[in-house]
Amino acid sequence: DVKVTQSSRYLVKRTGEKVFLECVQDMDHENMFWYRQDPGLGLRLIYFSYDVKMKEKGDIPEGYSVSREKKERFSLILESASTNQTSMYLCASSLGVTGVSYEQYFGPGTRLTVT
Amino acid sequence: GQQVMQIPQYQHVQEGEDFTTYCNSSTTLSNIQWYKQRPGGHPVFLIQLVKSGEVKKQKRLTFQFGEAKKNSSLHITATQTTDVGTYFCAGGRTSYDKVIFGPGTSLSVIP
Structure with a gap:
């Protein structure tokens, strides 16, 4: 079974803090994704990575950055947390073949609160 | 930009009733x-549809992809309490396995 794990289920940070969210997958997937989920808005893609050290902006990258130094690990960084970044953050991974979509496997999510 | 919409946003049904959620894209998927x-x-992933007009079934769930590949539907026959949850469609873009998620339909089943 594919397993995607996230470093924290719940996180409370103060405005202006630097926040790191970690995601690890164990199935040798090429693609990894970071989404945020807000009521009524569904899942919105922040960043994704299709290979080590490769990244592409998603639909809402402002205020976020990412790092992928190893294939199994994808980190989301909030350089200076703000209250409007309070949300549920979901990491996902999938096989990567250009031009083909594969099912995404999601981690349990991190509920981040910025006060 | 490309958008994926879903209706309804919420649906409450009596157990045993049918349920359908619709997904529409502004562009071809x-x-x-x-x-x-x-x-x-x-x-959690349920299914993927690729071909125009494709219909797939999983027990009481029927999934359909429109002829123009711009819309899709999920129909649940005789809902059960285990069907409770939010159902998302996600439209595939052409490269690098990205999809756009719809806002979801939240299903409540009244026993």
């Missing part, structure tokens, strides 16, 4: 995926 998220859980 390469494929459509459906996910289910139980309350407190994370999205």
Whole structure:
């Protein structure tokens, strides 16, 4: 079974803090994704990575950055947390073949609160 | 930009009634995926449709992809309490496995 794990289920940070969210997958997937989920808005893609050290902006990258130094690990960084970044953050991974979509496997999510 | 919409946003049904959620895209999709998220859980993949007009069934669930590949539907026959959750469609874009998620339809089943 594919397993995607996230470093924290719940996180409370103060405005202006630097926040790191970690995601690890164990199935040798090429693609990894970071989404945020807000009521009524569904899942919105922040960043994704299709290979080590490769990244592409998603639909809402402002205020976020990412790092992928190893294939199994994808980190989301909030350089200076703000209250409007309070949300549920979901990491996902999938096989990567250009031009083909594969099912995404999601981690349990991190509920981040910025006060 | 490309948008994926879903209706209804919420649906409450009596157990045993049927349920349908509709997904519409502003542009032609390469494929459509459906996910289910139980309350407190994370999205779990249900199915992917790729061909125009494709229909797939999983027990009481029927998934359809429109002829123009711009819309899709999920129909549940005789709902059960285990069907409770939010159903998301996700429209495939053409490269690098990205999909756009719709806002989801939240299904409540009254026993």
